[in-house]
Amino acid sequence: MIKVENLSYIYQPGTSQEKVALKNINLEIPSPSFFCIVGANGSGKSTFARLLNGLYTPTSGDVIVDGMNTKDEKRIWEIRKNVGLVFQNPDNQIIGMTVEEDIAFGCENLGLPPEEIEERINFALKAVGMEEYRKYPPYLLSGGQKQRVAIAGILAMMPKYIVLDEPTTMLDPKGRKEIINIIRRLYEEEKKTIILITHHMEEVIWAEKIVVFFNGEIVDLGTPREIFSKDEKLNEWGLNLPITTRISKCLLERGFNIPHPILTPEELSLWL
Ligand SMILES: Nc1ncnc2c1ncn2[C@@H]1O[C@H](COP(=O)(O)OP(=O)(O)OP(=O)(O)O)[C@@H](O)[C@H]1O
Numbered sequence: 001m002i003k004v005e006n007l008s009y010i011y012q013p014g015t016s017q018e019k020v021a022l023k024n025i026n027l028e029i030p031s032p033s034f035f036c037i038v039g040a041n042g043s044g045k046s047t048f049a050r051l052l053n054g055l056y057t058p059t060s061g062d063v064i065v066d067g068m069n070t071k072d073e074k075r076i077w078e079i080r081k082n083v084g085l086v087f088q089n090p091d092n093q094i095i096g097m098t099v100e101e102d103i104a105f106g107c108e109n110l111g112l113p114p115e116e117i118e119e120r121i122n123f124a125l126k127a128v129g130m131e132e133y134r135k136y137p138p139y140l141l142s143g144g145q146k147q148r149v150a151i152a153g154i155l156a157m158m159p160k161y162i163v164l165d166e167p168t169t170m171l172d173p174k175g176r177k178e179i180i181n182i183i184r185r186l187y188e189e190e191k192k193t194i195i196l197i198t199h200h201m202e203e204v205i206w207a208e209k210i211v212v213f214f215n216g217e218i219v220d221l222g223t224p225r226e227i228f229s230k231d232e233k234l235n236e237w238g239l240n241l242p243i244t245t246r247i248s249k250c251l252l253e254r255g256f257n258i259p260h261p262i263l264t265p266e267e268l269s270l271w272l
Pocket of ligand 1: 043044045048
């Protein structure tokens, strides 16, 4: 479980550029679970992601990962091992000369023996469907393939929690779908705890819980169906409905006897 208690974060405190990014956040993320974090630009999502694995230290309040406080310097290595962070741009994360070298990097830092690193590379490449690219230099890969390698690098370290900060932003619709399918599999089959930050509402319909950030605060927490039933509130928070939900809403407004919100195209086609 990750427990976030009265968490606030201020950039450059005490200077003229002081910026309060997060205000009094409280949240419990059980394990395993699939949480999505949504919110308009500048609402504090990336700052929150960096606080979850101790990359940033709270200005006040606490982030506690399986009983370990990110403020405790003696536990920070253990916390980072357990909370993997995947960034928006894989180029910022990939450093190896080949795919396998890149995936091995984190494991080598953990001081694992070569046989175990080999096993973990095999597992991670398989999990992201990149076995055939093992010897490739990363610069020859597409954006979607690079993002898969970045995820594999985190996976090989076997973290219990995986925080993904807008991992599909740079990808085309096909690449986005592939990454989301990998993320769903990590939750459903590998029982990882997923914390996915995204601007794409189509990606969050699979989450167990959606957390809505607005102006550095959590303004709502609920299942996709609960969150997407609040059309007007979402508008206020600068968020859209998924396309399928927009269609079901239009049909409802035109007098069709249809439940709202509908989340998936399959559900919508059944009703139609
Ligand atoms: N290094 C920094 N120094 C000062 N202010 C910062 C810094 N990084 C972020 N901020 C500010 O903190 C607030 C929260 O930023 P953050 O990047 O966490 O938002 P976000 O929800 O991830 O936004 P986006 O959706 O655009 O990625 C914003 O107002 C931003 O301008």
